[in-house]
Amino acid sequence: MPKQQANWSPYDNNGGSCVAVAGADYCVIAADTRMSTGYIILTRDYSKICKLADKCVMASSGFQADVKALQKHLAARHLIYQHQHSKQMSCPAMAQLLSNTLYYKRFFPYYSFNVLGGLDNEGKGCVFTYDAVGSYEKVGYSSQGSGSTLIMPFLDNQLKSPSPLLLPVQDAVTPLAEAEAVDLVKTVFASASERDIYTGDKLEIVVINADGIRREYMDLRKD
Amino acid sequence: MNFMASKQPENSLLGPEADSQRTLYPYVTGTSVVALKYKDGILMAADMGGSYGSTLRYKSVERMKSIGKHSLLGASGEISDFQEILRYLDELILYDNMWDDGNSLGPKEVHNYLTRVMYNRRNKFNPLWNSLVLGGVKNGQKYLGTVSMIGVNFEDNHVATGFGNHLARPILRQEWHENLSYEDGVRLLEKCMRVLLYRDRSAINKLQIAKITEEGTTISRPYSLKTYWEFSAFANPAQGAVGTW
Numbered sequence: 001m002p003k004q005q006a007n008w009s010p011y012d013n014n015g016g017s018c019v020a021v022a023g024a025d026y027c028v029i030a031a032d033t034r035m036s037t038g039y040i041i042l043t044r045d046y047s048k049i050c051k052l053a054d055k056c057v058m059a060s061s062g063f064q065a066d067v068k069a070l071q072k073h074l075a076a077r078h079l080i081y082q083h084q085h086s087k088q089m090s091c092p093a094m095a096q097l098l099s100n101t102l103y104y105k106r107f108f109p110y111y112s113f114n115v116l117g118g119l120d121n122e123g124k125g126c127v128f129t130y131d132a133v134g135s136y137e138k139v140g141y142s143s144q145g146s147g148s149t150l151i152m153p154f155l156d157n158q159l160k161s162p163s164p165l166l167l168p169v170q171d172a173v174t175p176l177a178e179a180e181a182v183d184l185v186k187t188v189f190a191s192a193s194e195r196d197i198y199t200g201d202k203l204e205i206v207v208i209n210a211d212g213i214r215r216e217y218m219d220l221r222k223d
Numbered sequence: 224m225n226f227m228a229s230k231q232p233e234n235s236l237l238g239p240e241a242d243s244q245r246t247l248y249p250y251v252t253g254t255s256v257v258a259l260k261y262k263d264g265i266l267m268a269a270d271m272g273g274s275y276g277s278t279l280r281y282k283s284v285e286r287m288k289s290i291g292k293h294s295l296l297g298a299s300g301e302i303s304d305f306q307e308i309l310r311y312l313d314e315l316i317l318y319d320n321m322w323d324d325g326n327s328l329g330p331k332e333v334h335n336y337l338t339r340v341m342y343n344r345r346n347k348f349n350p351l352w353n354s355l356v357l358g359g360v361k362n363g364q365k366y367l368g369t370v371s372m373i374g375v376n377f378e379d380n381h382v383a384t385g386f387g388n389h390l391a392r393p394i395l396r397q398e399w400h401e402n403l404s405y406e407d408g409v410r411l412l413e414k415c416m417r418v419l420l421y422r423d424r425s426a427i428n429k430l431q432i433a434k435i436t437e438e439g440t441t442i443s444r445p446y447s448l449k450t451y452w453e454f455s456a457f458a459n460p461a462q463g464a465v466g467t468w
Contacts, residue, residue, distance in 0.1 A: 004247050005247075006245070006247055006348070007247070007248060008350065008372070008373075009373075010345050010346075010348065010373055011373075012373060012375060014375060035377055037375070040388050040389065040392075041392075042375075042377060042388070043377045043378075043379045045379065046377050063375075064375045064376070064377070065338075065342050065345070065373055065374030065375050065376065068338075068342075068374075068376070069342060069374075108346075
């Protein structure tokens, strides 16, 4: 009798989309709150956003159990960092830690597609975008998840990022005001919800600026 | 005994070691668990069937158990793995009690523990083949969560496992509201269980409903639901297709 193969998969895709946009003195991070499996909606009210440090927030979509484990891991590492350095981790530092954490499981990956957003040490907005195994890049804006193919081209059109190959090095952060960026993010999710079945229910928006962190919600299509 | 249709394995990361000890498929299984939050706490329902493939082998399986002072656990999937989980939780609650410090693990903590156990077993490619529902009340706070065999977990106002997700959740989405009375909650759960009885092949008409409130847990005696099979749509199923069954 041939060797039995396992008929279960350790992975699942729980869907959803994430977006982050960096501004001159703010950063907007947003994700929908729908959690699904296959054609079933498991819950309409699940947050994909996690605050890792005072000025650093991560939004992740993909396999929820891996996302949760990743968030816990990073939160634990951040706590140790605070004990050892008596200060919060900066966003670029957390960005590197996330990359290393993801690559550590290169041969049994965290099925987690992340965008990291926050303020750097000078208070300027920064966004880092990742794949599941940790390759990352500092960008002016990004989207990940099931709706990213719908969202990214629209962001490219509206935020028109300069090529990173140009010299002198140009800033990737958007000149838009905070309110305009939040409005853009709302528009982007409303559009994505129309065509991506895994995106919808509710939008959670987190804005980081010099005053701190604030959270906002918007209803999305429930179908 | 292999009643599961095998499909292409999605991961080629399993080495050539002796995998004979790892779970490949479940043997004795329980079907859906449905639960909802109501005014005073949580209501949970599960039938008492333990199926061995397509055979209804065991008809008095208690798939809901009280955990500690504040929690109630319902399980679907492999019954022996559920019993193993109960052993883990026994030890957890024992150590919690041995501190003798006036504190006790609440439903949120138990749910978190179970999530970690399920996820870690999944990481070792040897899962506990269950979908768990964990409900409880502590210090007036109601809690209802679920965790699957690969560690996917969340909390909500109403949850279900297996077929319950397909048949019961839509009913609950339509009819659940905040501060349901006990009678309304039971009526709603029975409605869900009746639909499951009609449409889930592995469901049996012998169920228990459990209630957990700040005061404690009560698991009802087993009982059966009234069913009606004289719907005109069921009357002549072969109509228009003579010879079908």
